[in-house]
Amino acid sequence: MLVDIGALTAQDLVRATAMRQRHDARIGDILLAHGMVNETTLYAILAKQYGAEVANFDAHAADVRLIDALGADECLRKGLLPWRRVGSTVLIASCRPEQFEDMRPRLTALFGPVRMAVISETTMHEALMQSRQRKLAKAAETRVAAHESCRELDIARLTRVMSAIGFVVIAATVAFPHAMFLALVCWAILVLVITSILKLAAAFAQARVSQKRQSTFSTTRRTQKLPTVSVMVPLFHEREIAGRLVKRLSKLTYPRELLDICLVVEEDDTITQDAVARTDLPRWMRMIVVPRGGVKTKPRALNFALDFCRGTLIGIYDAEDAPEPDQIHKVAHHFAQAPPDVACVQGILDFYNARTNWLARCFTVEYASWFRIILPGYERLGLVVPLGGTTLFFRREAIEKLGGWDAHNVTEDADLGIRLARHGYRTELIRTVTDEEANCRLWPWIKQRSRWLKGYAMTWAMHMRNPRKLLADLGWWKFFGVQVLFFGALSNFLLAPLLWSFWSMPLGLHHPLQDVVPNGTFLALGALFLMSEVITVAIGMLATSTPKHKGLWKWVPTLHFYYPLGTLAAIKGLWEVVTRPYYWDKTAHGLHDLIADPDHQDNVSPQVEQKPKISVQDAGSATGDQLNVDAFAVTQSAQTHSDATVLHSTAPLVLKPCNRVAIGDVPYKLTQANRVDPPTFKHASGFREARADFDNMPAATPRQRRLTFGLNLAYDVKDIVPVSEPVQNDAGFTGANSDLSPVRPAPKRHGSDTSAHENPIATGQNIMPKLLQNLPRPVADNAQMAPDMAHTAAFSDTPEWLPVSPRQKLRRLKRAINGLSPKRK
Incomplete structure (x- = not known):
């Protein structure tokens, strides 16, 4: 029907049908994602196909009583919106008309006789936001059951308990200083030893698995359709990062018709809204505005946006994240192979500004140890996995069953890890890396860490309200792990100053315990402390042994000066548990993330070695029917790489009509005798949008093609002759300033000099291998699931x-x- 009215070309219909056979997406979503039709035309034709009318909310507003009867959250999940009553019949607007008949029995039981009207998803969301946004916002705060949420935590009682414990400790210390000092030191040593043993066991468990290299190709033979994946990106006061975030997420190679990026913004955050409004968002990326509510936290925003997501897999990114281009492919593949009880997948977090200063280096070492060794080891030991705040992906049915995130918990990720385990779900880690911005300023680091530790304290207190129920849900082993991970972490940070006193032993200073306990006991306590420090250093050395962290191992011993900052954060966090339990201490982003943008040439870090561009620029001009393409110019954006950061070289190649190339400093012209056929193309993700643009481009204008695979620029070099006039590039520069390829003829043997202006054709060389030798090697489709072992x-x-x-x-x-x-x- 779309083809008959001229709204869709036959070629686009064939391509969309082929995509539909491979992907779990509706044909209409494919057409919209690739810009083959517009939304208004699509839903008008759908209404004609199903014999229904198009819902017009301008003429008749939606009846809120009918919406409340079905439930606003149910409307979002089912794509239905009860519109108005006409006589005894209720008109139900649907953005998924193909599913309406399956819902008819339930709707009839609820409303009586019903009739379908067609509405676009965008219009339906806008209508719900106008009529029921406050109700949706209230529901986002109470989605989690009361007995599993911090909103039912008795803060006054917790304050009394903490105050009583503090008073008893202070009074006992004043009355019996030596005995209390010994008791606290022994407790700190005990917790430290248990934590160190768990870390060591996790390291050995991870080492056994890491030695088994995974296969690049999957051995499964069954055909699986890729699912739709929704990724929520919470933003707050992000003035500078919106444009760069869109650019980084645009590098994801997942099919656009299956990708749903939701930028979640608070209603009163006009700064971020204006920044996003100034950014040209693609069709698969949209902004969701969260109304004001009782609390303003990241988990509340995620709960509100969850119902607006389209995907069966739900992911989370932070504002400063730079994920691997094939990351969502790996996630979808992992969920397809994993058993149903695997509800969550956690990726590896790293930093792209690891060498900004000493604090950033130590932060990188800590993250490398946690996400590459300790956390995967905990998973293999069968312990509860406390989740990170980003690069998380969930099965939608599981996260909805749990009620989403606790809106009153400032470490909703760690809390969700425990609740997943209590409900019988498992979390697995996969080898895919997301680079983010390290918090490398002292006070912001302390504020961020204090929020984490405050959340740890509230999470532990909430789940320990009924220890017997927690033990019954988790079992002895996982229950023990929760105590070590949460209560043990708080104890380590708070009692760390007592342990620092053992550094007086290597320095030959007197220790207070030498007058209280026998010398053998004192030496045993000191040895246990030093053993734990050796384990921490060893794990840090192993974690930084990858090529990406080359050279960071020498900073591992300085962690002894880094972890004391956590004590200040722990004190601040516990104080806020009493004074401001639900306050979210915002971390500023975008201060050091320009290094992650390879196109931002003015802001490349000094540690990044910028490689020269490889380009063959267009020096000719032709228009209309006179266009005579003799070759295609290949332009590849500059790729940067260093020890400080690993950049993804997935920028597509852009082919332009040209008749001149440059070799070294000398321009050469292609003669008319040898025409070059356009490059051959093979199927590759990322090519679909460019192919649609190419086919829809007018014939009278030069066409650009985006190329990922199948590059074929071979032609006979005898048809290339040097030209005397300078070559002008796209930017208008000539001579030394022109963006020419650095490819030069191979030097002669036996040390003979080769002139910079020597024609390589005279030597009979084929210049195209040299021209393309520095281009990044493409990644095959069937290798997108392969782990990047080196990183x-x-x-x-x-x-x-x-x-x-x-x-x-x-x-x-x-x-x-x-x-x-x-x-x-």
Whole structure:
């Protein structure tokens, strides 16, 4: 029907049908995602197809009584909106008309006779926001059951208990200073030893798994359609980061018709709303405004936006995140292979400004140890996994069953990890990395860490209101893990000053316990403390043994000066538990994230070595029918790489009509004798949008193609002749300022000099391999699920600074031989 009225081309219909067979998406969503039709035309034709009318809310507003009868949240989940009553019949507007008949029995039981009207999803969301946004906002605060939420936590009682404990400790310290000092030191040592043993066990568990390299290709033969994935990105007072966030998320290679990015913004946050409004959002990215409510926290915003999501998988990113381009492919593949009880997948977090200063380096070491060794080890030991705040993906049915996130908990991620375990779900970690911005300023770091520790205290207190129920839900092993992870972490930070006194032993100073306990006991306590410090340093060394963290191992010993900052944060966090339990201490973003933007050439970090661009610029001009394309110019944006950051070189190639190329400093012209056929294309994600643009482009204008695979620029170099006039690039610069390829002829043998202006054609060389030798190697579709071992697995290879056994040397030699070509073997 769309083709008949001229709203859709036959070619677009064929492509959309092919995508529909591979993806779990409606044909209409595919057409809209690729801009093949507009939304108004699509739903008008749908109404004609189903013999229904298009709902017009301007003429007749939606009846809020009918909406409340069904429930605003149910309207969002089912894509239905009770519109108005006409006689004895209720008109139900639906943005999913193909599902209406399945819902008819329930709607008839609720409203009586019903009739369908068609409405676009955008219009339905706007109508609900206008009529029932306050009710939806209130529901977002109370989605989690009361017995599992911090909103029912008796803060007054908790304050009395904490005050009583503090008073008793102070009074006992004044009355019996030596005895109290010994008791507190012993408790701190005990908790530290238990924590260190768990870390060591986690490291060994992760080491055994990391040595088993995963296969690049999946062995499964069953056909699986990719699911729709919704990713929520909470934003608050993000003036500078909105445009860069859109650019980073646009590098995701997941099919656009299956991608739903929701930018979640508070209603009174006009700063972020204006920043997003100035940004040209693609069709698959939209902004959701959260109305004002009783609390203003990230989990409340996530709860509100959850019902507006379209996907069966729900993900979370932070404002400053730079995920791997194929990350969502890996997540979808992992969920497809995982059993149903795996409700959550956690990715690895890292930093792209790791070398900004000392604080950023230590923060990077801490994250590397936690996300690459300790947390995966906890998962393999069967302990509860406290989630991170970003790069989380959930099965929608599971997160809705749990009621979403606790809107009154400032560490909703850690709390959700416990609630998942209590309901019988599991969390698994996958080898995909998201780079974010390290908080590398002292006071903001303390504020951020204090919020985390405050949330740990509130989460532990809430779940320990009924210890027997918690024990029955988790079992002894996981219950023990929760006590160590949450209460043990708080104890370590608060009692850390007592443990610092043991550093007086290596310095030859007197320790207060030497006068209280026997010398053997004192030495045993000191040895346990030093052993735990050695374990912490060893895990940090292993975590930073990857190529991405090259050189950070030497900063691991300085963690002894880094962790004391956590004591200040713990004191601040516990004080806020009493004074401001639901206050969300905002962390500023966008201060050091320009290093993650390869296109931001003015803000490249000094540590980043910028590679020159590889380009063959268009120097010719032709219009209309006179256009005679002899070649296509290849332009690749500059790729940057350093030890400080790993940038994703997935920018598509842009082909432009041209008749000149540059080799070294010399321009060459292609003769008319040898025309070059357009490059051949193969299927690749990221090519669909460009293909649609190419086919819809007028014939009288030069066409651009985005190329990912199948590059074929081979032509006979005898048809390239040098030209005397300077080559002008797209920016209008000539000569030394022009953006020319640095490809030069190979030097002659025996040390003979080669002139910069020597024609390489005279030597009979094929220049195209040299022209393309620095282009990034494409990643095949079937390799998108493969783990990036070099950047994710800390144990994949033995670090160079560790002794290597003969067996390991033989294993390295075999891997090196297997990587050679058959001829070189």
